[in-house]
Amino acid sequence: MAKLLHIQTSPMDDLSFSVRTARAFLDTYRKAHPADPVETLDLWKADIPAFDFTAASGKYKVMRGLPHADGEGRAWQRVVEVVDHFKSADKVLVSSPMWNFGIPYRLKQYIDVLVQPGLTFSYDPKTGYSGLVTGRPVQLILARGGEYPQGTQSAGFDHQRPYLELIFGFIGFTDIRTLLVEPTMRPAAEENLAAATRMAQAAAQRF
Numbered sequence: 001m002a003k004l005l006h007i008q009t010s011p012m013d014d015l016s017f018s019v020r021t022a023r024a025f026l027d028t029y030r031k032a033h034p035a036d037p038v039e040t041l042d043l044w045k046a047d048i049p050a051f052d053f054t055a056a057s058g059k060y061k062v063m064r065g066l067p068h069a070d071g072e073g074r075a076w077q078r079v080v081e082v083v084d085h086f087k088s089a090d091k092v093l094v095s096s097p098m099w100n101f102g103i104p105y106r107l108k109q110y111i112d113v114l115v116q117p118g119l120t121f122s123y124d125p126k127t128g129y130s131g132l133v134t135g136r137p138v139q140l141i142l143a144r145g146g147e148y149p150q151g152t153q154s155a156g157f158d159h160q161r162p163y164l165e166l167i168f169g170f171i172g173f174t175d176i177r178t179l180l181v182e183p184t185m186r187p188a189a190e191e192n193l194a195a196a197t198r199m200a201q202a203a204a205q206r207f
């Protein structure tokens, strides 16, 4: 039995291309793995802590091996809760829109809370950085209004796919699978969604 955590990051819900593709993925996954618990974390509804002065100073204290002041300890505890919840998953699905060539700020906030020294990565002056979230796959389902094919000029505008692949790799994922839903703002959007849905169903069988 493996727990699958779906991190939903589009606010468009039923109208969202990434959410609808992710739901097709999950429907197939549930049929293939009926005993596996599946949880969706909707980042537009979840209470993700702000990564403010207190949280950031708590992070710097951890990096310098210094004790936390009171407020920092409480802020760090909230960070630890978010990280523990994430690490409770054996498999991760992230569905995300492209916003301004990157990711929605709610997903960036979640990542800023998640990526922490001693919790999701470590640093050794001799060996450098190591990810601590190992041994599990992540499936990315990324919707974009336009298209950013590799090898073309527009590929350089894509800070969604490369960033998400980099940050999940940084915290330890080596099995990173990416499925694109694109373009969603052109006349063929519904056909593109249907094609992405078929790819998602096939990807879920292998997940």
Ligand SMILES: Cc1cc2nc3c(=O)[nH]c(=O)nc-3n(C[C@H](O)[C@H](O)[C@H](O)COP(=O)(O)O)c2cc1C
Residues within 6 Å of the ligand: 010, 011, 012, 015, 016, 017, 018, 019, 096, 097, 098, 099, 100, 101, 102, 143, 144, 145, 146, 147, 184, 185
């Ligand atoms: C705030 C905002 C910014 C966007 N920026 C881009 C962009 O930079 N490039 C792009 O191709 N599409 C952009 N789009 C279009 C979305 O990527 C597209 O509608 C996609 O389907 C959104 O995913 P969703 O349907 O899962 O919400 C943007 C949409 C919004 C609302």
